[in-house]
Amino acid sequence: MPEHPTRRFDPDRRDRLVDVTLDVIAEHGLAGLTSRRIAAAADVPLGSVTYHFDGLADLVRAAFARHAGTMAEVFRAHFAGVSDRASMLEAATDFVLEGHRASPREWTVAYELYLAALRDPALREVTEAWMGSSRETLQRVLEPDLARALDGVMEGLTMHAILTTAPPSREQTRAVLARVLEVTP
DSSP: OOOSSOOOOOOOHHHHHHHHHHHHHHHHHHGOOOOOHHHHHHHHHTTTHHHHSHHHHHHHHHHHHHHHHHHHHHHHTTTOOOOOOOHHHHHHHHHHHHTSSHHHHHHHHHHHHEEEEHOHHHHHHHHHHHHHHHHHTTTTTTOOOHHHHHHHHHHHHHHHSSOSSSSSOHHHHHHHHHHHHHHHO
């Protein structure tokens, strides 16, 4: 019988810790996030958190960066077929109206990131990269200032659609975005 228990071969442990951290944030909020909760949810020893990351803040940053990257890919894919302002208007309207269909987990994590980034400059780098990616996607068709404006208006409209019991109609949403894009609705 060996003197030490055999270690479990687990090459994906680091990635699993990142994914599980997002689940724990979605369930308990950043305020309820602990290394113990993460380790328990990932079914790994507590020491794995500090073995793979330079503390909880490092793990949180990795988790939020993964979430932002995933959401940026969704955004890029949604706008891939846009070729002019008219098609941008339709895609932007769809994105805002479909945004509230994202999972509650995705929105919870996103808003936890936004709130945390207000207090933590390291997380602001994550949000800035995410916003930069969105603007870059929109700039395939729009000039930089207009891409920034559209991105901000879309973000606000999406937040309003998610947080209300009566989301705006397609016509209302489209009219606002048409004004930003200077396109006849």
